Amino acid sequence: MEKYDAIIIGGGPAGYTAGIYLARAARNVLLFEGVPGGQAGTTDLIENYPGFPEGISGADLMEKFKHQAVKFGLKIKDGMVDSVEVREGKKIVKVREQEYVADALVIATGADANKLGVPGEEEYRGRGVSYCATCDGAFFKNVPIVVVGGGDSAVKEAVYLTQFGSKVYIVHRRDKLRAEKANQEMAFKNEKIEFVWNSVVEEIIGDKLGVTGVRIRNVKTGETKVIDAEGVFIYVGVTPNTAFLGDLVEKDEKGYIITNENMETNIPGIYAAGDCRKKLLYQVATAVGDAATAAWAAEEYLERLEAGQEV
Ligand SMILES: Cc1cc2nc3c(=O)[nH]c(=O)nc-3n(C[C@H](O)[C@H](O)[C@H](O)COP(=O)(O)OP(=O)(O)OC[C@H]3O[C@@H](n4cnc5c(N)ncnc54)[C@H](O)[C@@H]3O)c2cc1C
Structure with a gap:
């Protein structure tokens, strides 16, 4: 069985950052990558990550993160972790029938947005x-935008999008919102927002350049129509990638891992960072901050372990 000081699960901004810190601390550390670059690696342009005033493609930014981590000695293996268990304080990570053991574990498996599953979406x-x-x-200045969903994310993001779009349609399958009252009021007061009630998206339509409209169906009348739009923002929930952990660490009702401010889970030596943990803002900058803290806390844990101190 391969042995490491620390294992990191996830090859997004949080995973690579934890790798930079732990490898730079001269730890023997292995990262399981999953999809290289994570969610950040899939986006065309990141304009709000400090240090890149002209913006940078998500793929390029993630390549830089990875390069920096490997430079300090991070070992990377591809593959999805199937399960994790703790035996006598050791963290056992299982990947394709193989077991890997470490004293500390950083979970940085991110989250995936739920899909509508309609034609045109992918x-x-x-x-x-x-x-x-x-x-x-910000890519949708002065053009119509459709937001799909009726919860807090959909409503808050629709209000946010009114600063860019010429008009923002909120398409919701019911005749009332699930969002908090304060968020609802903000949306109702906003003259740029139009609600399209009792409606579901059937298809996202476009041409060579991108989206041109959204075909919707009224679930009460069965009537269909096309809303002209160049942007479609889908907020029908997000699922953190934590199911493979089973009940190993404490999670909230949606599956987000609960940590304290040092990114410690309820299991000594197991840390969580980035979009897989319960927090306020899900961005590259916060994933990086979480991961730096998690790696630092993991390093302190390893030092206590080596000194024979209580962990
Ligand atoms: C389209 C889009 C655009 C975005 N644009 C921006 C932006 O402009 N600015 C910004 O700050 N944020 C942006 N974000 C948000 C940002 O991408 C995330 O907050 C950030 O990527 C979270 O980093 P993470 O490392 O926690 O998780 P992720 O990026 O989700 O990475 C998780 C990693 O874990 C891997 N993984 C999952 N399960 C397993 C497993 N069982 N075993 C091994 N590996 C596993 C995944 O394959 C992936 O490599 C965007 C998100 C999306 C979807």
């Missing part, structure tokens, strides 16, 4: 279809 992803208004809203 095809126009990154060319009009987005799951992140903070990230992509």
